[in-house]
Amino acid sequence: MNVSEALEARRSIRYFEDKQVPEETLRAIVKDAQWAPSWANAQPWKVYIATGDLARKIRESHLQNAQRGLRGRSDIETGHRTDWGRKAYNNMGHWSDDLQGYLGMSVREFPMSQAELFDAPAIAYLTMHQDSPEWSIYDMGAFGQSLMLAAKERGVDSMAAYEIVKYPEAIRKFLPIPQDEAIVMGIALGYADGRKINGFRSDREPLENVLTIANK
Numbered sequence: 362m363n364v365s366e367a368l369e370a371r372r373s374i375r376y377f378e379d380k381q382v383p384e385e386t387l388r389a390i391v392k393d394a395q396w397a398p399s400w401a402n403a404q405p406w407k408v409y410i411a412t413g414d415l416a417r418k419i420r421e422s423h424l425q426n427a428q429r430g431l432r433g434r435s436d437i438e439t440g441h442r443t444d445w446g447r448k449a450y451n452n453m454g455h456w457s458d459d460l461q462g463y464l465g466m467s468v469r470e471f472p473m474s475q476a477e478l479f480d481a482p483a484i485a486y487l488t489m490h491q492d493s494p495e496w497s498i499y500d501m502g503a504f505g506q507s508l509m510l511a512a513k514e515r516g517v518d519s520m521a522a523y524e525i526v527k528y529p530e531a532i533r534k535f536l537p538i539p540q541d542e543a544i545v546m547g548i549a550l551g552y553a554d555g556r557k558i559n560g561f562r563s564d565r566e567p568l569e570n571v572l573t574i575a576n577k
């Protein structure tokens with residue numbers, strides 16, 4: 362699979378099979394992702410991956426927090442949808458309508474997948490130093506996407522989600538993530554199960570909306 366194929370084949374998987382990703386595969390995926398570019402090669406990222414019994418305990422704790430309606434408070438602040446500007450705001454609305462339309466009677470699969478943390482057999486937490494400058498987020502994004510493409514290339518599906526990092530204090534109870542590291546993003550890794558939601562394909566804006574090439 363080349364990069365273009367991996368870019369197109371990757372999609373968010375919201376329910377995983379009960380099947381572990383081999384540790385050597387996880388190591389290889391993160392090693393590949395380390396080739397991501399970063400400011401002056403700062404490589405601000407660290408990765409903590411919970412698997413097996415630990416991943417199960419984290420999922421159970423997440424479900425309990427979600428069921429009692431605990432408000433999410435990620436280390437990276439979440440803005441309001443309107444802060445993203447009209448274009449992004451409209452795209453978010455379109456995505457949401459599209460997904461709900463696709464799910465139809467199975468619409469509950471979405472909130473359930475969130476509360477159940479996608480039944481993920483492996484959960485990767487991407488962290489960086491708490492006081493990193495804003496530019497580091499660019500590096501973290503490049504790293505995250507590289508990780509998901511490397512996973513896809515190795516036959517492993519992925520799910521990047523705020524949902525995974527919305528209860529950082531609970532995560533720190535299970536993993537040795539110091540307070541001076543911000544838990545920036547979570548990526549679930551595993552193998553897609555047959556649930557309807559996994560068949561959803563989000564679309565993209567026409568290229569003309571996104572790209573300007575100028576020569577004068």
Ligand SMILES: Cc1cc2nc3c(=O)[nH]c(=O)nc-3n(C[C@H](O)[C@H](O)[C@H](O)COP(=O)(O)O)c2cc1C
Pocket residue numbers: 371372373374375456475521522523524525562563
């Ligand atoms: C920063 C970020 C946070 C996200 N958070 C969630 C989330 O909490 N729950 C979820 O189901 N999807 C989440 N997603 C997945 C997006 O909805 C998804 O990437 C987008 O709709 C495009 O679909 P695709 O990944 O299938 O191409 C997140 C994606 C990113 C990049």
